[in-house]
Amino acid sequence: MTESASGFSDDELHRWVDGRLDAARTEAIEAAMREDPALAATLAAWRAQREALEAHGREALDEPVPESMRATLAHAAARARAVDQPGSGGTGGPTPGAGDPRRPAANAAWRAVAAVVVIAGAAALGFQAGRVSVPAEPARTAGIATGGTGAPPRPSDALGAASGGTGGTGAPALGGVAPAAGDPSSPPRFVRAATIAHGVYVPEVRHPVEVSGDQRGHLVAWLSKRLGTQLAAPDLTAEGFELVGGRLLPGERGPSAQLMYQDAQGLRVTLYVSRGEGETAATAFRFERAGDVQSFYWIDRGLGYVLSGEMQRERLSTLATSVYRALEALPR
Amino acid sequence: MASTMPGVSPNPETLIAHVPGLRRYARLLVGDVHRADDLVQDTLERACRALERWPETSRQRAWLLSVMHNLFVDQVRARRPLDGAAPLDDALEATLPSRADAARSVQLRIDIERGLMQLPLAQREVLLLVCVADCAYDEAATILGVPVGTVMSRLSRARAQLRIELDEPPGAAPRLHRVK
Numbered sequence: 001m002t003e004s005a006s007g008f009s010d011d012e013l014h015r016w017v018d019g020r021l022d023a024a025r026t027e028a029i030e031a032a033m034r035e036d037p038a039l040a041a042t043l044a045a046w047r048a049q050r051e052a053l054e055a056h057g058r059e060a061l062d063e064p065v066p067e068s069m070r071a072t073l074a075h076a077a078a079r080a081r082a083v084d085q086p087g088s089g090g091t092g093g094p095t096p097g098a099g100d101p102r103r104p105a106a107n108a109a110w111r112a113v114a115a116v117v118v119i120a121g122a123a124a125l126g127f128q129a130g131r132v133s134v135p136a137e138p139a140r141t142a143g144i145a146t147g148g149t150g151a152p153p154r155p156s157d158a159l160g161a162a163s164g165g166t167g168g169t170g171a172p173a174l175g176g177v178a179p180a181a182g183d184p185s186s187p188p189r190f191v192r193a194a195t196i197a198h199g200v201y202v203p204e205v206r207h208p209v210e211v212s213g214d215q216r217g218h219l220v221a222w223l224s225k226r227l228g229t230q231l232a233a234p235d236l237t238a239e240g241f242e243l244v245g246g247r248l249l250p251g252e253r254g255p256s257a258q259l260m261y262q263d264a265q266g267l268r269v270t271l272y273v274s275r276g277e278g279e280t281a282a283t284a285f286r287f288e289r290a291g292d293v294q295s296f297y298w299i300d301r302g303l304g305y306v307l308s309g310e311m312q313r314e315r316l317s318t319l320a321t322s323v324y325r326a327l328e329a330l331p332r
Numbered sequence: 333m334a335s336t337m338p339g340v341s342p343n344p345e346t347l348i349a350h351v352p353g354l355r356r357y358a359r360l361l362v363g364d365v366h367r368a369d370d371l372v373q374d375t376l377e378r379a380c381r382a383l384e385r386w387p388e389t390s391r392q393r394a395w396l397l398s399v400m401h402n403l404f405v406d407q408v409r410a411r412r413p414l415d416g417a418a419p420l421d422d423a424l425e426a427t428l429p430s431r432a433d434a435a436r437s438v439q440l441r442i443d444i445e446r447g448l449m450q451l452p453l454a455q456r457e458v459l460l461l462v463c464v465a466d467c468a469y470d471e472a473a474t475i476l477g478v479p480v481g482t483v484m485s486r487l488s489r490a491r492a493q494l495r496i497e498l499d500e501p502p503g504a505a506p507r508l509h510r511v512k
Contacts, residue, residue, distance in 0.1 A: 010488050017491075018462060020469075045495045052444045053360075053463040060356035066369060069351055069376055076344035076380035205373070 006032055006039045017046040068205050074266030075203065079292060082310040187288045189252055191297045194272030194306035195290045197249055197258050202268045209245030209260055219246050223257040227275050229303065233259050234271070234326030239319055240264060269309035269316070271323060277304040285320060287313070296320035300327070344380050350393055353465070354400065360460050361404065363449045371407070375400040397465060398475040401457065408453060447497035455490035458483055
């Protein structure tokens with residue numbers, strides 16, 4: 001008990017100090033303090049401590065929120081929005097769960113539509129992929145780059161996916177977009193590598209890239225040299241995205257490159273470039289989705305490109321078009 | 333969007349409103365601006381990875397404080413002794429010489445800061461939750477994952493210890509007003 005034999009419990013004394021005591025007991029304690037100097041001294045000291053603490057460190061309250069904290073929240077918000085929208089009826093698409101389509105039929109169906117939606121060299125056509133109704137593919141798993149073709153669609157996963165992988169609603173294994181052998185509708189392997197790399201580096205706050213975007217010339221020269229082909233870092237400022245930078249990654253056929261862009265809200269997209277996809281090969285734009293990462297990919301002049309982001313499909317397709325145009329405009 | 337449905341992801345950007353308070357609290361807790369900001373950053377990152385566990389708005393602050401507490405405890409365990417802070421248990425009787433000739437308000441500020449850092453971590457946390465974050469006792473107990481009785485006894489010891497630090501005239505032998 002306290003040093004004063006006051007007849008009040010410790011709990012009541014602290015409640016008095018912290019202003020959490022009811023009026024009757026407050027009055028009783030204050031009456032006792034007038035009779036008991038030791039009690040009064042203790043409580044006055046404690047109250048003074050509290051006031052000093054209340055006044056202490058308040059300068060922190062007026063400081064602007066650091067950029068890294070803003071970016072963390074903005075990025076999480078962007079991901080939450082991107083995941084909510086396709087699944088929650090926000091864009092008018094079918095709600096997962098209602099008429100929940102089952103694979104493999106559903107898979108083939110949405111792939112077929114997606115293939116029609118996005119067209120190679122669509123620059124000339126001015127396509128608007130998002131306008132075409134694509135059957136909602138239920139968000140398959142929580143977490144990055146998951147979404148295995150073998151995992152059953154689960155309506156609640158759109159919510160779990162917003163957790164960025166901690167929700168435990170989905171299969172933890174990688175492998176969502178890996179093609180089944182001989183299945184021409186499955187995306188090539190570099191798409192999977194790209195979405196994994198996207199998931200790994202996009203959340204990174206302190207070291208998202210190896211070479212930052214303010215050294216654009218050096219970055220492009222370095223990556224071009226390592227991939228053995230001339231690359232470019234498309235300028236997406238017109239779309240509101242700045243180049244964060246890039247990094248070299250191990251790919252199935254040697255080095256690959258990842259360029260990262262970020263908008264003013266901290267939303268990030270990555271452009272993954274993989275070589276050795278066939279010298280003359282070219283494909284249409286295709287859409288792929290793994291967990292909450294959505295990607296457009298295409299092959300052009302032997303290079304595989306994957307643009308990945310967690311945003312509305314329409315916005316991502318606009319960006320993909322810009323990237324394609326910028327690369328198309330390069331001298332060969 | 334059915335934002336009232338349990339489990340529907342909340343907007344992480346609403347957390348920004350809590351950041352200044354968290355930064356202040358963290359500074360007083362760890363005693364160093366940069367380490368405090370790292371702790372806040374880690375807290376936000378962890379919170380954003382667990383959107384599905386977010387409580388309703390009125391309990392978000394307490395939840396964030398508890399995320400921060402758990403991270404802090406992990407850090408303390410990972411680096412012992414925690415630089416700049418007293419070991420967990422033997423700071424109860426520690427006192428430092430104070431500077432009687434400093435201006436009283438400056439003195440109080442310095443002493444509060446030093447007194448805080450002299451407190452065992454568990455006591456410092458309780459005192460900051462109650463006095464700085466203005467948490468109710470049961471709220472502090474929830475945040476720390478301990479019974480309310482533990483909060484009350486730590487609060488008593490923290491206040492008694494801090495009183496010694498603040499009251500002690502320079503050069504005087506420590507008088508221990510031990511509450512318990």
